[in-house]
Amino acid sequence: MNSLEILAPVGSPATLEAALQAGCDAIYCALPTFGARAYADNFTLEQMKEVVHRCHSLNVKVHVTMNTLLFEDEIEAAYQQAKQLYEIGVDALIVQDLGLIHLLHERLPQLCLHASTQLSITRPDQIEQCKKLGIRRVVLARECTKEQIQACIRTGIEVEVFVQGAICISYSGQCLFSSLVYGRSGNRGLCAQPCRMPYFLYKDGSKVDFPESYLLSPKDLSLIEEVQTLQKMGVCSVKIEGRMKNREYVYKSVELVKKARDGILLDLEDCKELKAAFNRGFTKGHFDQKRGRELMNMAAGNHQGISVGKILGQKKDRIEIGLTEVLRQNDGIRIVGAKEDFGCRVNYIYDASGKLVSHGLPGQKIMIPVLQKVKIGSMVLKTVDSHLQKQVEKIVQEKKRKLSVDCHLSCQGPGHPLVCQLFDGQVQVACESEIPAQPAKKRPLSQEDLVKQFSRTQDTFVQIDHFTFDLPKEIFFPLSVLNHLRKCAVDLLYQEKTKTGPVMEKEYHVDCVSLPLEGIQIQEGLSNTNPELADLRYNVTNSYALACLVKLGYKGAMVSLECSLEQTKALVEAFEKRYRSPAPVSVWIYGKRRLMLMNHCVVNTVCKDGKRQNCALCHRHRFTLKGKDGKMYRLMGDAKCHMGIFESEAFDAFDQIPEYRRMGIHHFHIFFLDEEPGKRAEICRRIGL
Numbered sequence: 001m002n003s004l005e006i007l008a009p010v011g012s013p014a015t016l017e018a019a020l021q022a023g024c025d026a027i028y029c030a031l032p033t034f035g036a037r038a039y040a041d042n043f044t045l046e047q048m049k050e051v052v053h054r055c056h057s058l059n060v061k062v063h064v065t066m067n068t069l070l071f072e073d074e075i076e077a078a079y080q081q082a083k084q085l086y087e088i089g090v091d092a093l094i095v096q097d098l099g100l101i102h103l104l105h106e107r108l109p110q111l112c113l114h115a116s117t118q119l120s121i122t123r124p125d126q127i128e129q130c131k132k133l134g135i136r137r138v139v140l141a142r143e144c145t146k147e148q149i150q151a152c153i154r155t156g157i158e159v160e161v162f163v164q165g166a167i168c169i170s171y172s173g174q175c176l177f178s179s180l181v182y183g184r185s186g187n188r189g190l191c192a193q194p195c196r197m198p199y200f201l202y203k204d205g206s207k208v209d210f211p212e213s214y215l216l217s218p219k220d221l222s223l224i225e226e227v228q229t230l231q232k233m234g235v236c237s238v239k240i241e242g243r244m245k246n247r248e249y250v251y252k253s254v255e256l257v258k259k260a261r262d263g264i265l266l267d268l269e270d271c272k273e274l275k276a277a278f279n280r281g282f283t284k285g286h287f288d289q290k291r292g293r294e295l296m297n298m299a300a301g302n303h304q305g306i307s308v309g310k311i312l313g314q315k316k317d318r319i320e321i322g323l324t325e326v327l328r329q330n331d332g333i334r335i336v337g338a339k340e341d342f343g344c345r346v347n348y349i350y351d352a353s354g355k356l357v358s359h360g361l362p363g364q365k366i367m368i369p370v371l372q373k374v375k376i377g378s379m380v381l382k383t384v385d386s387h388l389q390k391q392v393e394k395i396v397q398e399k400k401r402k403l404s405v406d407c408h409l410s411c412q413g414p415g416h417p418l419v420c421q422l423f424d425g426q427v428q429v430a431c432e433s434e435i436p437a438q439p440a441k442k443r444p445l446s447q448e449d450l451v452k453q454f455s456r457t458q459d460t461f462v463q464i465d466h467f468t469f470d471l472p473k474e475i476f477f478p479l480s481v482l483n484h485l486r487k488c489a490v491d492l493l494y495q496e497k498t499k500t501g502p503v504m505e506k507e508y509h510v511d512c513v514s515l516p517l518e519g520i521q522i523q524e525g526l527s528n529t530n531p532e533l534a535d536l537r538y539n540v541t542n543s544y545a546l547a548c549l550v551k552l553g554y555k556g557a558m559v560s561l562e563c564s565l566e567q568t569k570a571l572v573e574a575f576e577k578r579y580r581s582p583a584p585v586s587v588w589i590y591g592k593r594r595l596m597l598m599n600h601c602v603v604n605t606v607c608k609d610g611k612r613q614n615c616a617l618c619h620r621h622r623f624t625l626k627g628k629d630g631k632m633y634r635l636m637g638d639a640k641c642h643m644g645i646f647e648s649e650a651f652d653a654f655d656q657i658p659e660y661r662r663m664g665i666h667h668f669h670i671f672f673l674d675e676e677p678g679k680r681a682e683i684c685r686r687i688g689l
Helices: 013-022 045-056 075-087 098-107 124-132 146-153 177-182 224-233 247-261 268-277 386-398 447-454 479-498 543-551 565-579 602-607 654-663 677-687
Strands: 005-009 026-029 061-066 092-095 113-115 135-139 158-165 199-203 220-222 237-240 306-315 318-323 332-336 342-345 365-369 379-384 403-410 419-423 428-432 462-470 519-524 556-558 585-591 594-598 623-627 632-637 643-647 667-672
Touching: 005 013, 005 247, 013 026, 013 045, 013 247, 013 386, 026 045, 045 061, 045 479, 061 075, 075 092, 075 098, 092 098, 092 135, 098 113, 098 543, 124 135, 124 146, 146 158, 146 224, 158 224, 158 247, 177 594, 199 602, 224 247, 237 247, 247 268, 247 386, 268 306, 268 379, 268 386, 403 447, 419 479, 428 479, 447 462, 447 479, 543 556, 543 565, 565 585, 565 654, 585 654, 585 677, 602 623, 602 632, 667 677
Parallel strands: 005 026, 005 237, 026 061, 061 092, 092 113, 113 135, 135 158, 158 237, 403 462, 519 667, 556 585, 585 667
Antiparallel strands: 158 220, 199 623, 306 318, 306 379, 318 365, 332 342, 332 379, 403 419, 419 428, 594 643, 623 632, 632 643
16 A cells, blocks of 8 residues: 555645644645735745755655746746745645646756646546646546546556545636636636625526525535545545645644544544534535535535534523533634524623533533624534634644654774764764763763763754664763764754755757647537637646647647736737747637536536436526626536536627737637527627628
8 A cells, every 4th residue: 555645735834833743744835926825824935945944854745836827927937936946945836837837847857746636637638648748746626536536546647636625616727707707816826716605596587496595615525534545546645725724724634634544533523623623514525426415515605613502592682502512712603593694702601590601511501792683593603613722722832743763873982983873764864973982980871871862852853762772881972972963963864854956957948830720710518629729728828838738739729718918919929939930829709708617517406406417407498697796697517417607798809809810810719608590690790700
């Protein structure tokens, strides 16, 4: 069985220590730029150096995310940042943008690249393309089933799988909802999370009666029970989502995944603490092909905590709660049952007699001050566990993870130095004392004396767990010599653990043949009618991404819908200048743009049970989603029950065609979804067909 890596999310110094203390094998984090969690605290480059040294001294790897799409004016800066990260010794970069992958593979081939889940990798043929680009590991899309994961493992590449945390309802990297509707690109780390907003389903113009409104909000993924199964399958790394989560969540999720990997039975309290830290309900997701309501939490899009009781009554400024779980002073609660949820911090707790107490136990009735009127019978959720916060804070502050090492002490006799060798299973160092051994005049140096002196590593990054000796009898060293030798050996080990190799930068060169495309491409529904053209799924936002696709054998590519006219112009000009050849690109000029592609059917879930496939409801009726802002979105499924969410009004860029032609672009896309024949004919006349 392979050694399964546990990869922990780190968005701040506080969560770094939580992840290390919980026992992770690797972390992933980011600088302030080019990472898909722009709202996390993240790290400066100087801080990242410290993170790398701290982690490497403990045999923990550091993966840095640079998994956003890059525009033409950003690609060189992104490359320079990647080079700096390589120079400080990060173990891998997690990358989405094909242009950056291509550039790094050409210029820094020794830099380890991981394909981000944002690349939506679910199939072996996609992995074969990744191999051509120098990718050493793929982070599979969270839509993968167990069988798909197994097929990807058989390609021989390293496979990383998410096992805990939030999931997107859209295929990762294929969601334009936040970008096109709210102006905040999820592909650039600024997602507005439209999937966590309320919507109403309309059928042929009439609202469908349904008690819940978070129709696009999935539960959180939890494959902790499947960790050993994944290990046996050959997965090399299990990943936890959560760079914007608190340190309690990071600590508990890493701890539970580690227990599962090591075969330790999880108890009920472990699961409660993880839920209290953060959850939207848990699902195994697409791993075992969960569908419909098993996948979704349509009642709410936020943290659910754990249920601790119900409202029994309200008198003046106090509410009475019948407890089913412990509730403590300083816990956070949310009361669910009224028109809108209400949350507060528990500052005071009174028992049934009115006495002020620090906590209430299951089965007890307590009262807490609440001014807002609440509904009798409402459920009370604990969303902040103050006891867990204190517990993790104490662990992080009082216990520092240390590197376990073996120590071998040897000396050939009087006149020879004492040699200290330290070995951690990967790196071995040796130091000699500056002063040779002296013949013992009174009390010779014993093994117990040496163990006592060399175990004094409390203020260092190591812990010596095992000693061996090769020493003659009747020798002596002053304590100051032993202490100095210990310090020198530990310092040398730290230097060896944290050193980085030389940077070898290659000259960038690509042989690129341009095959300009001409004409009009008319696309129906969700189909891709031209397999030689890299479509919108490839997210082409810069000239290097285009060059990458041409090198892979495509004759051209569609420019991403996230590119403005000016950004498209910069892409084309840079490509033509660098390769002295026209850029083989096409652009979208008309159609309802797809905002999401989901492996989930909203229509069947709301109108039926969400489990049956190929019901064809979405083709027999016109279904739309309506947001709280009144905007409408068209729903349309394909033959495999993938569902697209589309704009209700078509995007029209016909007025930009002259400018595109001046750039040298002569291939345009028209997309028809549900337009009537008359409308289609009108559009074709406008383009000259």
